[in-house]
Amino acid sequence: MSEQETLDLAEEFNRYRLTALAEVEAPGPGAVRRTVRGRGRRRLAASATTALALFAGSAVGYAAMNGPDHRPGPVEPTPSVSVSPTPSPTPTPSPSGTSASPTAPVPDGRISRAQLLGASVTLPAWRAGPGCPTSQTRLSADDKEGVNWLLSLDYGDIDGDGAVETVALVQCVFGSGGPMQVVAFDRDEEGKVVTLGRVVATTIDKPQWLFALDVVGDGTVRVEVGDIAPGGGWNAEWSQRQWRGYRWSGDAFAQVSGPTTFGPNRHDVNLVVTATNLVLADAADGSRAGTVTVRIRNRVGAAAYVALRLGLPASLRPDGDGWAACRNDPETTREPVTCDLNGLKAGKDVLLTLGFRAAAGTTVGTGKADVDARPMDADFDFVEEVYDLDNTVTITYR
Numbered sequence: 160m161s162e163q164e165t166l167d168l169a170e171e172f173n174r175y176r177l178t179a180l181a182e183v184e185a186p187g188p189g190a191v192r193r194t195v196r197g198r199g200r201r202r203l204a205a206s207a208t209t210a211l212a213l214f215a216g217s218a219v220g221y222a223a224m225n226g227p228d229h230r231p232g233p234v235e236p237t238p239s240v241s242v243s244p245t246p247s248p249t250p251t252p253s254p255s256g257t258s259a260s261p262t263a264p265v266p267d268g269r270i271s272r273a274q275l276l277g278a279s280v281t282l283p284a285w286r287a288g289p290g291c292p293t294s295q296t297r298l299s300a301d302d303k304e305g306v307n308w309l310l311s312l313d314y315g316d317i318d319g320d321g322a323v324e325t326v327a328l329v330q331c332v333f334g335s336g337g338p339m340q341v342v343a344f345d346r347d348e349e350g351k352v353v354t355l356g357r358v359v360a361t362t363i364d365k366p367q368w369l370f371a372l373d374v375v376g377d378g379t380v381r382v383e384v385g386d387i388a389p390g391g392g393w394n395a396e397w398s399q400r401q402w403r404g405y406r407w408s409g410d411a412f413a414q415v416s417g418p419t420t421f422g423p424n425r426h427d428v429n430l431v432v433t434a435t436n437l438v439l440a441d442a443a444d445g446s447r448a449g450t451v452t453v454r455i456r457n458r459v460g461a462a463a464y465v466a467l468r469l470g471l472p473a474s475l476r477p478d479g480d481g482w483a484a485c486r487n488d489p490e491t492t493r494e495p496v497t498c499d500l501n502g503l504k505a506g507k508d509v510l511l512t513l514g515f516r517a518a519a520g521t522t523v524g525t526g527k528a529d530v531d532a533r534p535m536d537a538d539f540d541f542v543e544e545v546y547d548l549d550n551t552v553t554i555t556y557r
Contacts, residue, residue, distance in 0.1 A: 268324035268345035269314050270352060275327065275344065276300055276309060282329065283357035285338050291331035302332045310339075315374030317343055317355075318407050324355060326380055328372050335390040339369040341382050343407070358382060358405045358412045365421050368398060379404040379415065386421040392545045397426040425536050428460035430503070431549040434530040437471065437515060437556035445519030448478060451554065455500075455532045456508035462534035465500040466541070469513070470528040471556060474521045479514030495529075499539075525557040 270278075275298060282293040291307045299306040310328040317324045330339045340360035347353050358380050361367050366384035373381045382405065385398035404416030433454045439447040455465060464486075477489040477496055485498040503509060517523045531551040534542045544550065 265320050265322040266346040266348055266350065267322055270325040270344055270346070272309070272312055275312070275325065275352065278352040280344065280352055281354050282307060282342060283340065283354070283360070285331050285340075286360070286362070290338070298327075298329065302330070304332055304334075306332055308332050311372060313372050313374045313380075315376070315378055315380075317374065317378045317380060318345075319378060326358065326372055326374055328369060328382075336388050341369060341372055341380065343380070343412070356407070356410075356412055359384070359403070359414075361388070366401075368395075370400060375404075379406055380412070381405075381417075386424055387427060393426070394543075397424070397543070397545075399424050423461050425463075425534075425542050426460075426544065428462045428505075428534045428542065429458040429544055429546055429549070430462065430465065430532045430534055431456045431458060432530060432532045432552050434552050434554050436554045437475075437528075439515075439517060439523060439557065442516075446516050447521075447523065448514060448516040449556075450479070450481070450512050450514045451530070453511045453513060453530060453532075454508055455503065455511075457503040457505055457534075459505050461505055462503045462542070463537045464535040464539060465503050465509075466533045466535055467498040467500060467511075468495045468529075468531045468533075469498075470495040470530070471515065472523065472526070472528075474517050474523055475515040475556070476517075477513065478516035481512040481514055484509070484511060499535075503534075523556070525555065527553055527555050529553055 277297075279295045279297060281295060282291075284293055285291060291305060296307060298309040300309060302308045308330045310330060312328075313326050314323050315326070316322060317326065325344045326341060327344065328339065328341050331337045338361050341358035343355040343358060345353055345355045358372075359366075359369070359382050361369060365386045367388035368385035370383040370385055372383070375381060381402050383400055383402050385395075385400050387393055387398050389395035389398065399421050401418045401421070403414055403418065405412045406415045435452045437449050437451045439449040442448050451469065453467065453469075455467070467485075471494070473494040475496075482489050482498065484500060486501065487497065487499045489496050489498055498511075498513070500509060529551050530553075533550060534544065536542050
């Protein structure tokens with residue numbers, strides 16, 4: 160600051176002091192002594208400092224308003240006195256257009272069994288053919304004919320909205336079976352039960368059965384599926400079971416884990432046996448001989464091995480080259496005579512012409528005998544079939 164500017168400031172300060180003191184009655188020395196008596200020196204110093212700052216600030220402001228118009232010069236920064244104001248943040252509009260509107264809570268999709276049974280729901284369409292109702296229908300707690308039977312429930316956040324949804328296993332009951340599907344349900348903003356989508360359903364091919372469901376922590380819906388539906392002679396324990404996982408993609412469920420196909424089912428086989436009667440004829444050496452023609456057809460599935468048994472009396476022994484297809488030696492067996500064959504694929508058959516001979520002087524007589532074919536697995540263990548009445552045929556011998 161130049162000397163002239165210093166003199167101008169002093170002059171303005173003096174003018175302000177004369178003007179201000181004319182209207183403000185300043186305390187005299189006696190009043191000051193009475194005011195500060197009994198106060199500590201530290202408090203007196205703080206009060207004096209504050210008064211001085213206020214007085215100086217007022218004087219400077221007065222001088223600035225009433226002084227001559229000087230060109231401003233450079234100003235040294237004084238952080239302890241001058242603080243830059245913090246800019247106010249620009250308000251961000253909310254999605255609804257009103258920044259003050261709170262976010263709407265996500266509806267709770269946990270629906271109890273009783274609540275689901277009491278609500279009108281819409282199910283994804285059943286497969287073609289006779290089916291149960293799907294539009295605004297009630298689920299049933301019982302397996303009555305022609306109803307949508309609610310078998311089981313589980314819960315989890317399957318769509319990632321932070322709220323729980325409900326997953327149900329439902330069957331359209333027809334006879335001892337019927338199609339099945341796993342369906343996901345939720346609630347809308349009004350609390351009404353709505354259908355989110357179908358997770359998986361049975362098919363005419365495979366899977367033909369759904370055994371259980373489970374929702375895991377990441378929202379994956381796990382379903383235990385079976386290749387063949389029980390019933391009609393098929394034991395549920397014969398079905399191959401797999402756990403498959405499904406995830407919601409935003410508009411549908413897609414499989415994300417587990418097998419996608421089934422391997423051959425050891426029980427999925429149906430052997431059908433036919434055989435001709437045995438007629439013995441006299442031979443030149445005094446023996447009696449004849450043949451039995453056996454056909455074994457496999458209609459479905461695959462048999463790793465086939466065991467053939469012929470319940471003819473022990474006096475009739477295997478004879479001829481027709482037994483060459485056997486893996487074992489039929490001569491080592493007595494009654495019944497056995498012939499272990501190689502595997503038989505679906506749609507294939509095997510034709511055998513098997514000779515028998517009764518030694519000279521042996522009485523055979525006449526009678527009936529069973530010819531039976533059974534599938535075996537890779538460990539040569541017998542495998543039960545769904546329909547085994549056509550595995551055995553009865554022939555006569557004489």
